[in-house]
Amino acid sequence: MARITGSNGERTALAIRHAALRLIHRHGFAAMSLRDLAAEVGIRPGSLYNHIATKQSLLFDLMHEHMTTLLAETDAALAAAGPAPLDRLRSFIAHHVLYHLERKREVYIANFELRALDAANAARILAMRHDYEARLIGLLEEGAAAGVLATADMRVTAYAMLAMLTGVCTWYKPSGRLDRAAIVALHTDLALDGIRR
Amino acid sequence: MARITGSNGERTALAIRHAALRLIHRHGFAAMSLRDLAAEVGIRPGSLYNHIATKQSLLFDLMHEHMTTLLAETDAALAAAGPAPLDRLRSFIAHHVLYHLERKREVYIANFELRALDAANAARILAMRHDYEARLIGLLEEGAAAGVLATADMRVTAYAMLAMLTGVCTWYKPSGRLDRAAIVALHTDLALDGIRR
DNA sequence: TCGGAAAACAAACGTATGTTCGTTTACGAG
DNA sequence: CTCGTAAACGAACATACGTTTGTTTTCCGA
Numbered sequence: 001m002a003r004i005t006g007s008n009g010e011r012t013a014l015a016i017r018h019a020a021l022r023l024i025h026r027h028g029f030a031a032m033s034l035r036d037l038a039a040e041v042g043i044r045p046g047s048l049y050n051h052i053a054t055k056q057s058l059l060f061d062l063m064h065e066h067m068t069t070l071l072a073e074t075d076a077a078l079a080a081a082g083p084a085p086l087d088r089l090r091s092f093i094a095h096h097v098l099y100h101l102e103r104k105r106e107v108y109i110a111n112f113e114l115r116a117l118d119a120a121n122a123a124r125i126l127a128m129r130h131d132y133e134a135r136l137i138g139l140l141e142e143g144a145a146a147g148v149l150a151t152a153d154m155r156v157t158a159y160a161m162l163a164m165l166t167g168v169c170t171w172y173k174p175s176g177r178l179d180r181a182a183i184v185a186l187h188t189d190l191a192l193d194g195i196r197r
Numbered sequence: 198m199a200r201i202t203g204s205n206g207e208r209t210a211l212a213i214r215h216a217a218l219r220l221i222h223r224h225g226f227a228a229m230s231l232r233d234l235a236a237e238v239g240i241r242p243g244s245l246y247n248h249i250a251t252k253q254s255l256l257f258d259l260m261h262e263h264m265t266t267l268l269a270e271t272d273a274a275l276a277a278a279g280p281a282p283l284d285r286l287r288s289f290i291a292h293h294v295l296y297h298l299e300r301k302r303e304v305y306i307a308n309f310e311l312r313a314l315d316a317a318n319a320a321r322i323l324a325m326r327h328d329y330e331a332r333l334i335g336l337l338e339e340g341a342a343a344g345v346l347a348t349a350d351m352r353v354t355a356y357a358m359l360a361m362l363t364g365v366c367t368w369y370k371p372s373g374r375l376d377r378a379a380i381v382a383l384h385t386d387l388a389l390d391g392i393r394r
Numbered sequence: 395t396c397g398g399a400a401a402a403c404a405a406a407c408g409t410a411t412g413t414t415c416g417t418t419t420a421c422g423a424g
Numbered sequence: 425c426t427c428g429t430a431a432a433c434g435a436a437c438a439t440a441c442g443t444t445t446g447t448t449t450t451c452c453g454a
Contacts, residue, residue, distance in 0.1 A: 008400095008401090008451090012401075012402090026312065027227075027312060028225060028227055028312060028313070030224075030225055030227035030228040031227040031312075031313065033440075033441065033442085034441080034442060034443085035440080035441080035442090043401090043402070043403090044402075044403060044404075045441095045442085045443085046402090046403075046404080046405090046443080046444075046445085047401070047402050047403070048443095049442095049443070049444080050400075050401055050402075051401090054442080054443085055442065055443090086393075112309055115223065115224060115225060115228075116225070116228070140392070143392075147394065148393065148394055149392050149393060149394055150386075150390075150392055150393070150394050152383055152386065153375065153379075153383060156375060156380065156383055157383065157387065157392060159364060159365075159368055160361050160364060160365070160383070160384060160387055161361070161387075161392070162364070163360050163361050163363070163364020163365075163367070164357050164358070164360050164361035164364070166360070167356060167357060167359070167360020167361070167364075168356075168357070168360075170360070171356055178350065178353060182350075183353065186349055186350060186353055186354065186357070187357060189347075189349065189391075190354065190357050190358075190391065191391055191392060192391045192392060192393045193347075193390065193391040193393055194386075194387065194388055194389045194390040194391035195337070195340075195346050195347055195354060195358070195388060195389060196283075196345065196346060196347070196389045196390055197344065197345055197346055197347050197348075205421090205430095205431090209431080209432090230410075230411065230412085231411080231412060231413085232410080232411080232412095240431090240432070240433090241432075241433060241434075242411095242412085242413085243413080243414075243415085243432085243433075243434080243435090244431070244432050244433070245413095246413070246414080247430075247431050247432075248431090251412080251413085252412065252413090
């Protein structure tokens with residue numbers, strides 16, 4: 001055996017990334033062996049190296065692509081929103097929750113596998129995460145300046161909101177009781193007005 | 198060399214648990230080798246087995262002890278609170294945040310290393326987590342029944358609140374800008390009333 | 395049609411892993 | 425003081441790991 005009939009580089013590379021997302025999400029990066037990954041894809045361990053440089057770079061690429069997409073889509077959502085601070089904030093929240101519902105694996109990995117990256121790679125991902133946080137903090141400041149939002153500590157408030165809005169991807173199952181619109185609405189209400197009647 | 202002068206079983210066992218908390222929190226359970234752990238404690242790898250049964254049982258014990266303490270302390274906090282639903286909820290929130298500030302390593306591990314447990318151990322920890330969630334859901338239902346809380350989906354609301362309140366242990370540093378009381382107050386306000394003025 | 399690049403294989407590299415074993419020495423109850 | 429046990433050691437076990445290598449077969453542009 002050698003090169004397999006019908007084999008295609010791009011398709012295999014995609015399958016590797018997809019399988020890696022599943023395995024890392026389920027077992028963690030350190031607990032995913034390249035032998036497991038190769039078996040999931042249906043190739044031999046050594047063949048992975050036709051498509052990835054190292055295990056470390058595979059993880060970094062997955063995280064980097066996710067952060068790039070998240071930032072771009074967020075900016076698009078904000079650009080499409082109305083000018084009112086509250087509308088912009090609603091738009092951010094809706095996009096964040098929907099994105100996290102649809103790509104829970106990528107999100108989970110980007111949030112919890114930072115420690116598996118080496119120092120240089122971790123720094124790059126962290127910088128992108130700070131960019132993302134800065135967008136929300138900016139929206140909170142806009143709202144405070146316009147007088148529609150409470151003016152407590154912006155940074156910690158943003159952290160708390162992001163934690164709440166991101167939490168959805170730890171329990172969400174597409175087959176669940178609530179549909180996506182309901183989940184978005186519930187989280188928007190919680191963030192804006194809390195649980196007190 | 199053999200048994201070391203001044204060696205003491207209980208002290209070593211404690212040092213192992215403490216070092217394990219640090220290493221698992223920093224690198225993850227799968228990425229922590231027993232050789233690293235032994236080096237951190239200052240003994241040889243094989244000597245660990247005078248104090249633990251297996252690596253897996255070490256993780257389970259750490260998580261189980263944490264969940265037991267959390268449940269017991271939560272019940273104590275609720276028992277000490279006044280009878281009004283809102284007071285009880287405030288008490289829950291305050292205790293949760295303080296506990297998570299003070300034991301961020303244990304919390305982080307209990308939340309994110311579930312996948313490293315084998316099936317039977319994971320089921321036991323999950324059951325305790327459900328117990329904890331049930332306490333909050335109960336409080337939300339009390340509040341709804343009394344008419345002081347909004348009556349949206351109780352389970353998802355509880356998940357969102359817990360995600361927000363737990364998030365604090367991913368960024369908190371004791372040397373930070375805000376003291377603990379301020380962090381508790383900020384999270385209580387956010388949970389109850391949101392960010393809208 | 396043909397030749398180089400792409401993509402797979404089988405096999406092996408050195409190292410690290412969790413764990414076990416037999417041995418040695420200090421501690422502490424009688 | 426004595427003796428069983430606790431608690432450490434050094435060494436080794438089998439297995440698993442990420443990665444490299446050389447080879448083989450298929451694909452595809454000129």
